[in-house]
Amino acid sequence: MEEKMIATRESFGNAINELKDENIVVLDADLSSATKTDLFQKENPDKFIEVGISEADMIGTAAGLATCGKIPFASTFAVFATGRVYDQIRSSIAYPKLNVKICGTHAGITVGEDGATHQMLEDINLMRGLPNMVVVSPSDDVETKALVKEIAKYQGPVYLRLARMETPVIYANDVKFEIGKAIQLGEGIDATVFATGVTVAEALKAQEELLKEGVDIRVVDVHTIKPIDKEMIVKCAKQTSILLSVEDHNVIGGLGSAIADVLAEEYPKKLIKLGINDCFGKSGKAMDLMKYFKIDSKSIEETIKEKLYINNKLK
């Protein structure tokens, strides 16, 4: 892991600026400096549409542009990009299967100081419950840039979940990313940690620490929550005794639930879900909140140790 730290919202801003398709347009609802679409705005003023503080209008406008062959990236904070405009997305984008990319930055408790109203913990749940919607949640700079290119090429609605908190760069530049294909990091068989977005780096830290104690786990970066990589989930369920999911999202309806859906039907097995336990967030520093809500590396480490202790594998 390199030392370079960058938030996926920043990587997103850089990535859309590099997209080559002339049909790409970017829509904003008065947050371009925070969602980092201001880079695109500067270089492509004719393809940047500022609708002001009116997210519902932004979603509808994006839908109209898509019917005329444009590839709109509509961006605002995750809380406004999904919850506030759920019906607009449902009726005007998901049902007609229009080619709109909804980009929600500042997802999860790692928004930090802005507190509960701005910490979107239900967006994966809302978006993965919509027919035709693809849900993508990248974990680092390289993955975000690669997946932004992929979703631009994909024909249909996508929800892209992005974070405000800076996280380490995980991947080398030559790694290939494909929508719907999770990435296994490590070959450990003591446990599998399924993570997405900001929790991937935490899971990797836990992997490193546990290895010092002779515990070898694998981390699976589930960058696409819908369609979920069933094959990978079943494979890990067969190969490792402990399964754990960790996400900066409500434990109801998020990554853990998506994995549990697959396990229930394909390979019934216990899954420990780390996430926000069906409550709202609170103000604080992002890292402190990760510890408080037990989705940081230490919590992952301790959960696995405890489980191994019960299983008598750790003395």
Added chain:
Amino acid sequence: MKITKVEALSKNANRIRQDLITAIYYAKSGHPGGSLSCSDILAVLYFNEMNINPLKPDDKSRDRFVLSKGHSAPALYATLAERGYFSKDDLITLRNIDSVFQGHPDMNKVPGIDMTTGSLGQGLSVANGMAIASKMDKMGYRVYCLVGDGELEEGQIWEAAMTSSKFNLDNLCVIVDCNELQLIGKTEEIKGLNAENIEQKFKSFGFNTKVIDGHNIEEIMQAFENATLTKGKPTAIIAKTVKGKGISFMENNPEWHGKALNDEEYKKAIEELNNI
């Protein structure tokens, strides 16, 4: 093939009314009131005003139409059939499980439908997106958006109205089907809306506005011409209409917002329309 004769357009509108009533009668459910109120507007749009070709429903340079008040779908289906997008015979399958004619318009099922609608308040934003795309690509096509007066109670309409105005969308024309009734009563009593203050609202949002008789074919045609000639700002036509227009027992009766006709009512309705 544009029809310019007022009488001919009136006849088109009458046939649209008969077909939509027949479709709703066979479906045993649907929204006759608001479909009848906008039939004249749709007839003028599809037979006179819009630059369209039923043989090329996906032509990139065509004018676009968004039925924001999606529950008036039977009127749109009947209009498209009348215009030749598909056979009239299929209209009576409206709302059937195997039919393409959904309760509300679905752009992926029916040729000629430019946008899927149904949840009120969203169509004007979509029409803005289309009008912006037309300008970006210098395609020159125009976009028409039909909204209900009751629908104006949705906040998103006014978010969108600001956008239409900010982007100087002079290729956009909003038509308000102002029949003064909504499901449970009068728009005036429910949210204080009437044709006059609706015009004031759109004017203050930066629109070129015009209040017309929404059943007078000539006035509708003139209003569209005026909209096309207006540069630098979008147009809102406030069309005063009668809910249930053309069928005596439905006119101005909110009970007929969303209800099908029985055998006797159907017979009477067709008789009345035949005698116009």
